[in-house]
Amino acid sequence: MEPNGLSQEEISMRLEELNDACEVPWCVEGDYLKKQFAFKSFNAAFGFMTRVAIKAEKVDHHPEWTNVYGRVDVALTTHDADGLTEQDFSLAAFMDRISGL
Numbered sequence: 001m002e003p004n005g006l007s008q009e010e011i012s013m014r015l016e017e018l019n020d021a022c023e024v025p026w027c028v029e030g031d032y033l034k035k036q037f038a039f040k041s042f043n044a045a046f047g048f049m050t051r052v053a054i055k056a057e058k059v060d061h062h063p064e065w066t067n068v069y070g071r072v073d074v075a076l077t078t079h080d081a082d083g084l085t086e087q088d089f090s091l092a093a094f095m096d097r098i099s100g101l
């Protein structure tokens with residue numbers, strides 16, 4: 001089943017909820033929900049990515065990301081919906097919960 005894309009209004013609401021709970025905010029750019037995570041080491045960054053990767057497989061929803069040393073740049077979108085869905089906000093909240101930042 002194709003996931004439902006969120007409306008601009010729903011996206012604004014979800015973004016606000018998400019950013020209430022964290023120091024570094026997520027931002028919406030086009031069809032993407034983006035954030036840069038800054039860990040203190042490569043090990044911390046890669047540990048985070050490993051935990052997110054296991055979750056991503058479990059929920060069949062995968063991040064676009066790059067890693068340089070302790071930095072992980074994350075961009076979430078739902079390709080099947082050509083936009084943002086609950087799945088993106090759910091994975092973003094999971095990342096915030098487990099990042100330890």
Ligand SMILES: C[C@H](O)[C@H](O)[C@H]1CNC2=NC(N)=NC(=O)C2=N1
Pocket residue numbers: 060061062063076077078079080081
């Ligand atoms: C076939 C498979 O379920 C789909 O291609 C899934 C896999 N992971 C996915 N991840 C993301 N971010 N968007 C998708 O639309 C998506 N689709």
